[in-house]
Amino acid sequence: MGVDEAKRIIMDHFAGAARRFGFNELYGYIYGVLFLAREPMSLGEIAEATGYSLSHVSTALKFMERIGLVVRIKKPGDKKAYFRATKLLREWRQAAYYGKIMEDIQQTRANLERALKELEGEEGEEAESIRESITLVMRRNALAERIIRFLIEHEDEEVLERLLNCLESGENR
Known part of the structure; x- marks a missing residue:
């Protein structure tokens, strides 16, 4: 058994x-x-x-x-x-997990760009507040995309370990 x-x-x-x-x-x-x-x-x-x-x-x-x-x-x-x-579990994770995250990031960007386009020509406090919120989310979304691309492209565990050590130490390197 x-x-x-x-x-x-x-x-x-x-x-x-x-x-x-x-x-x-x-x-x-x-x-x-x-x-x-x-x-x-x-x-x-x-x-x-x-x-x-x-x-x-x-x-x-x-x-x-x-x-x-x-x-x-x-x-x-x-x-x-x-x-x-493919025998590498990393490939499974990349295809399934990272792929889904990347898909969401790209969909978020497309929707935010569409929303910004709808605000073109709109003035007023509410329109400006929405623009600011969208801009903030777009910056964070772009950072998330860079991080996921880094994880996908750098399969070398040593590179990822060094990155984690840098982040966990709180120091700028």
Whole structure:
């Protein structure tokens, strides 16, 4: 029961992570199956292992391939496509978590820009107050975007550790 239970725990972890990041839990189950697999798996094998239909798994794999969570592999002499998970959890986190944050940041910027455009030509205390609020949020939003881009682009743990040490020390470096 130990191996099966360990596999179930890992699969449930990835399914829960997918839900927390706003994805369908199927993405987590597929990632878990592929993460644990010793060899790349076919669409049919993945569907069987997860208990989901071929069409659901196929749709999920296309999305997961697009965001870099799985890699499609062709075997010589075999017409089937096989898949393997990217083994770095950082990639899962970047694609799921950082991607969602970046999407929200970009949507926030677009909406704030639209709101500012609506205020063009408007005068008065209320319009000016709204402009000031929007400008403040846009500056903070731009900082958040820079931070997330930094996290995505700097996978080197040493760089991130130095950044954290600098921030935690309270000193300017």
